[in-house]
Amino acid sequence: MITAKNLSFAYGHSDNPTVQRANFTVAAGEICLIIGSTGSGKSTLLKMLNGLIPHYSSGTISGQLNVVGRESIGSKPHDLALFVGYVNQQPE
Numbered sequence: 001m002i003t004a005k006n007l008s009f010a011y012g013h014s015d016n017p018t019v020q021r022a023n024f025t026v027a028a029g030e031i032c033l034i035i036g037s038t039g040s041g042k043s044t045l046l047k048m049l050n051g052l053i054p055h056y057s058s059g060t061i062s063g064q065l066n067v068v069g070r071e072s073i074g075s076k077p078h079d080l081a082l083f084v085g086y087v088n089q090q091p092e
Contacts, residue, residue: 001083002026002049007063009044009053018044021063043088050084051077 003025010017019041026032034042047053054061055076065072068083 001028001030001068003064003066005064007045007048007061007065009041009048009061010059012058012060014059019048046086048073049080050086051075051080052086 004022007019007022008017009019018039022045024032034045036042044053047057048061048065049067049072051072053059054074061073063073067075067080072080
């Protein structure tokens with residue numbers, strides 16, 4: 001359902017990628033936990049999955065990201081909303 005190959009993203013103000021060469025597959029029905037310390041790229045990765053990046057954050061994205069069998073880099077959030085949901089840690 002979700003596959004990332006060498007997925008990277010660096011914010012416009014940084015030379016160092018926040019997400020660097022991520023490779024993973026999440027099958028349909030599988031539950032995946034993303035953990036890490038503050039600033040490790042968890043929220044950035046989730047924003048790439050739902051299309052908020054690159055549309056609402058400037059930077060450089062590279063690699064491949066497929067959601068439900070379609071290339072999703074460059075897809076708008078409303079095109080992915082049927083397949084990917086995102087709730088911030090401060091949903092209010």
